[in-house]
Amino acid sequence: MIQQNSAAFPSSQRLYCVQFKGGRLDIFYVPEGSGLAIKAGDLVIVDADRGKDLGKVTHEDVSIEAARELKTLQHNEQQAALQQNTFDESGNTKPLADSNMTAILQPKQIIRFAQPMEIQQLFVKKIDEEKAQKICMTKVEERGMPMQIRDAEYQWDRRKLTFFYTASHRIDFRDLVRDLFRIYKTRIWMCAVST
Template sequence: MASQGRNGNGNGYAADDDPIRVGDLVIVEADRGKDLGKVVNDTITLGEVEVFWAGQQRFGSGQSPPTSPGGADGGGGGKKEIAPKMIYGKAGAGDAQLLVAKMQDELKALALCQTKVRAKKLPMEVVDAEYQWDRRKLTFYFVAEKRIDFRELVRELFRLYKTRIWMASLQGANSFEV
């Protein structure tokens, strides 16, 4: 398994030695915080991940392998690194209720953002909103014909939600953070 258990032993077990299996909901390391994920493979090795990413590049999927900032050589070229994420443990029974509340809050955030976009007459369509599990980040997914200056929108959303706002374009590799 590519991720370490919260006890740091790297064997995919939570601290209580309860094995993590396919289908389990787990709390995982995310962008400057924690997120909720579902285990889809509990036997993958680092070598298999490297082969998968090499195949993705060769067949032109448009995705690139995960890298450390600047790549392994620090300069953007050279060998790419795969950065496994920490598994903190299985999601608890109460986390299902938190998931429902999170989804409801995402729908409210989406509707509010769409209203603000219309009011500002921005040439974009906001199609989804997603909170990171720990609510340290709120991502809005959008479609637009061209690059848009949405800095004022992001400032307004930050004032309302008091969390990091990320605008992600669904047109390709362009995603914008403010």
């Protein structure tokens, strides 16, 4: 069950669904009094994990119930991917300690419309992500790690680089993350995805 954190935003706040690379969706709001008239199709700069990201508004006036459903679905998909990749020494599926944890709906804010120069940077970002994915795949092969790197995604401000992977069992990728940090000098995040 998803709970709304009343301290995050007023319940009267309009919610928007914003899409990022790979179809990843999240829920955002526009602060009251900002003067922003956001509509579906707009490219916007949003608050992200310790920084800013650029995405496309897919839905406006999202209801609290629809936002909760999306967050529940995302939570369940992430838990399923982690469950799939979490095995004990015998090869049996190991239950996750926090699999019954309640996710909280905490939308971040849409800051402003993306500017033309920022939108043009998306092409360079895509090329850099493809290079990062190839480098990560090479590092995984060099280490003989039983995992596949499916994609790479920079946060728009380059403060975070996420690698999406699949694996048949739990992977200790701490050394890999250290190697990647030495190359990219940014926060590295490994995200399990379902096969």
